[in-house]
Amino acid sequence: MxxxxxxxxxxxxxxxxxxxxxxxxxxxxxxxxxxxxxxxxxxxxxxxxxxxxxxxxxxxxxxxxxxxxxxxxxxxxxxxxxxxxxxxxxxxxxxxxxxxxxxxAKQKRILAHADRMLTLGYLSASIAHEINQPLTAIRTYAHSGVRWLKKTEPDLTEALHCFGSIEKNSQRAESIIGNIKNLAQKKSGIPEQISVHQIIQESCDILKNEISNKKINVIFNPSGQDIQFCAVRIEIQQIFINILMNAIQAFKESIPNNFIHIRVYDMTDRENFFAIHVVDNAMGFIEATPENIFDAFFSTKQNGMGLGLTICKGIIEAHGGRLIAEHNKLKGAKFIIQLPKHVS
Amino acid sequence: MFHKIPKEQNLIVILDDDKDVQFSLDSLLRSVGFTTFIFSSTDEFLTTPLPPQACCMLLDVKLGNVNGLDFLEEMAQRGLTLPVIIITGHGDIPMAVRGIKSGATDFLSKPYKDTVLLNAIADSLEKWRNNQESQEKKKQATDYYATLSQREKEVMECIISGLMNKQIADRLGISLITVKIHRAHIMKKMHAQSLADLVRMSEYLNLHNKEISRYKNK
CATH class of the missing domain: 1.20.58 (Methane Monooxygenase Hydroxylase; Chain G, domain 1)
Known part of the structure; x- marks a missing residue:
């Protein structure tokens, strides 16, 4: 070309x-x-x-x-x-x-970065909890390793197991920090081959605590063939985190029948395109409408910037795709992301 | 990792959804001689019969979609009287207050020092043992009490309220000598060595009747 x-x-x-x-x-x-x-x-x-x-x-x-x-x-x-x-x-x-x-373009990057930082700020408690888990395990293993060695007949197998687990858990903490670093970086990076299933899974993992706090059942069964597409990883992750977080925050109560349903499929009417549906049964669009929800500085959240979805739409359109919001038939909201598999 | 249900005493139940935290706790507790019984979810815990040696439970507040504090309340409703130590990654005062009010013996925040955890477990063990002892005594006292006749029960109620034999005879309308015979039977049937013994036993039976008094009401 x-x-x-x-x-x-x-x-x-x-x-x-x-x-x-x-x-x-x-x-x-x-x-x-x-x-x-x-x-x-x-x-x-x-x-x-x-x-x-x-x-x-x-x-x-x-x-x-x-x-x-x-x-x-x-x-x-x-x-x-x-x-x-x-x-x-x-x-x-x-x-x-x-x-x-x-x-x-630079302003857009800065804005997208600011939005990611806002997300990180919102997630800080969960991130602290996530890092605390391996940290707790490391500390406990360290204490227990010392105890196994201090016994009158030191148990080397148990002690070695403790040290191995300390290593494993420090890697776990490292990978959590790595993920956050990726989100926090200023540069958005170059387009690469991305697996849809993997990136959705990663986004759900980042929001794991928020999801369990609201007792939300995330239904995402990556059955069928995985779709590979070419895009900037961090930007795509930002889209998913934003849309999922909107859905999570729309749940006012922590009740067991809360759900978010994610569906990925090849589009039949547009060649070389695939679509992702994110459907929830939360309160849906109150005050907002599916039309004005993408307007800049429009927010129904108390301390929202009103830029999250605007940025998402911008990113998706820059990739040659579309982002559509709809009322869900029964209750809640539905977001449809359409993306091409190859970005020119 | 599968654990056989151990035969010996001091079995610690761990209920945490994080595998790494589970196994680190398991290693620490085994290194000091406890045996552990690990569960990843509340459903798993409720469907598995608990061995009688279970004497303490380490409960994480975050158990997937289940809140550990909610579960603690559910345990109380189901009549599970295991001493519970709550462990949380992000504890605050309201959470601690709720935990203690729901009957937890201790509240630790992650990451914890081993000595702090082991002390908390030791305290819980103490509590469990006391509980266990009083349960046994209560059962014994109830069994003995069941062997008494109706009249003996009435006499015993008067004795533990501090009434003298004369007063008992007067109150129940029987002779002094009969009271003395009943009294001897009660001491024998309740296996009490002294009056103090009998009073202690009656505490377990909740027999004390405030209306009966040695002194006349003003």
Missing amino acids: RHLSLLFIVLLSLSIFCFTLLPPRHDAFSVLYVIVIFLVSQAASRHVIKLIACLCIGLSVFSFSLVHRDDIVHGPYTRLALSIFAILLVTLLALRNQRITEAL
């Missing part, structure tokens, strides 16, 4: 160059180099744009000197100046456009 467009740009430049070499009345064609700059600016970095602009100006001047080599003094310099002016202007605009696009 990339090579094709590169080839197209080179061919375009060459044909413009050839046009400008035609008899003198055609030398205003060098204005057409702006198309080349416009096309290049879609994908290239700022340095490349500048370089291409210089090349275009160079080519115009070169073709001008070739065409008007007999009468270099009385040549139509105004036309040349106009072409060069146009090329410079478009370059400037392209550069400015790119700067603004970059700034916008």
